[in-house]
Amino acid sequence: MQVTTYWLEHAWLGTHVEPGVVLDVREGRIAAVRTGAEAEAPPPGAVILRGLTLPGLANAHSHAFHRALRGLVQVGSGTFWTWREFMYRVAARLTPESYHALARAVYAEMALAGVTAVGEFHYVHHAPDGTPYADPNVMGEALIAAAGDAGIRITLLDTVYLSAAIRDKHSGEPPNPHQLRFSDGTAEAWAERASLLKDGELVRIGAAIHSVRAVPAAQLSTVASWAASREAPLHVHLSEQTAENDACLAAYGCTPARLLADHGVLGRRTTGVHNTHLTDEDIALIGGSGTGTCMCPTTERDLADGIGPALPLQQAGSPLSLGSDSHAVIDLLEEARAMELNERLRSRTRGHWTAAALLRAATEDGHAALGWSDAGRLESGALADFTTVALDSVRTAGPVPRLGAETAVFTATPADIRHTVVAGRHVVRDGAHALVPDVPSALAESIAALRS
Template structure:
């Protein structure tokens, strides 16, 4: 067994910053954490700055990265943005998606992200023939994460209808959504069952939304996830139009509908959870259903500010995601959740820096089904990231305020090192496996436009 030792100049150990920490790694896990190491032990790899557990991006649509800047022209709403998104989705093949996702996941690694939850609904590659495998698109994402050196939870998504039609059924998918659909939840489950876990990949499930999965088929998806003890995610009350349609058809909110069909629970995460009633908040908290906030996307799409603080007080664990990748920066997502709440309430200090880092690390990994990740302690997965404390953004504060510096001043550009399963994926700000990430992104996006 090969043992690798990393010397952390400063380490965030859940509650405080500790100087001089030696971490031993064997077979991808931390085997020893030794404090009081004033200098790097012989043979140790020094990581200078503040080392934190690897960041977990709990909600991603990798292909949305191709929309960056393009969708900033003009005005509109979520629904007009969606039409542009459909155009990009229509051009994806397993090859083009692999190239784009590989570059996007490499960009995540550069930002200190060691695990991603990919909310995957662009199924059924076009053309048949060589793409006869109905999981070719999902397998491309799993391979892309491996090439970029990060972990992935593929949240294979049931997407069966375009809107709520009535209490018993949904409207047929439109022309853009046809490839998203398996027809029925049973057919979705059969296809998803062919996907397998691996060392770097976990298979989870997702319900796109109550508008995309008719009420009578929600339990099929929930039971599939429960039988595998897999994470289950769902877009929830992102738009008021969704709430209005649900009330008109079912006489209740989307949260109540999900509760009635067995979807809520500690393995489930509601994404956005923006437009909720007090009863919705109580239902989510009382069932320990998680909440994934995506502040940079929620403000980019003019969705609104969700009641994150109230949800956490009620018992809903918080995680964070970059969603549409307006930016890929989990430190910004953590900061934005606090600052958005300050704007909404006109008071400060809803979360400590430590609490925000836990949402971005341990609680995010838990939402993705990666047990034993998100902490720097013996037995944990050896996934961590180092944030510079001497950049123009982070220089000045005392190292003991490293958590506050990371959350409220640093950006993804300040990440110097990223380690996944004990292997250094980012070294001195450069990706080891994808040497020129910017070129890879440009080429992949250009291929989709041609």
């Protein structure tokens, strides 16, 4: 069995930065990690990675087609609900071919930003009029193929989206014309279709409940049972908007978090995305059940959603992960520092999370939220997924290497990513994508096709 040896000038090993680390990689996994005197100089034939090598970053919440909205929605004012009308227009234009082209470029942009795994919250299932394609999963398969072409892992979070709004405690409003292609009609029909999707070497299949406004309460347990029977990750947009909370209280007499708890949705394989407008009881329910929280600070600030209670959630027992969501930017290091900086603005004090804690949210805990529990660490037996940040750019030069974690989190950008390796395969080398040539042109062409 062939072994590839990497020599890391500096490596973050979860608690500290270590100089001169050797990784032996075999069959897509880290076979050995060597530090100390034996790693001071690169072994003969080793691949040399200059800078600070981190475990690969996990983008735990993505809507790939939202990348086509970047710039377009920055004119004028509005709210999440006005932004959503622009989103519907782009969704209406997607075909399997155009979705593959766009997602391939978006996932390549992620690899260039150090992302090695993405959680794709996927709900554009059918033709624009709601008619299923001959292959009912052709849109999801286009996303899986796009991630493979870009060289990164994907957890396809196949999403249940059945109603436009909460009608009453028994049912939801029918999907509006924009939403017809999102809906399978019932949770049972969704489960039948989603069951046709299969895991692969770089693929995990999970489930998602779009929100309590899009899935009536009576159908929540079907989705939870489907995910539980497969031990698959289950994600849900949770209390992103106060209007969602108000509608839930009016129809069910409880908050969205309580509704999900009462129908068996919360738990250790579940991640609530945003978790923005929560009561103290909600926080206790989420944390006490071990349900994760995926914060998406760049989207939450872009859409004026609000700042979620990430710190109380973590203190209550909710593991934190990070996502770029609508892709206002694709920069997981920015998501990490924004979580800390948002908390500073709210509290007017500094230092709520260490750089190491923020990196764990962006790496190990993010991968766990996506069902890749053997990723996100530079240790023997882990998946060989890692990324290298330059320590000599105009942004990162200066601090001593032992402060590399602080430098990466609080100063680096995707422009500082030099290498990304997934399953032992060099996907980004010296700042260039090895599989998708000219990523900016690929993005421009695929987005122009959707906007024309």
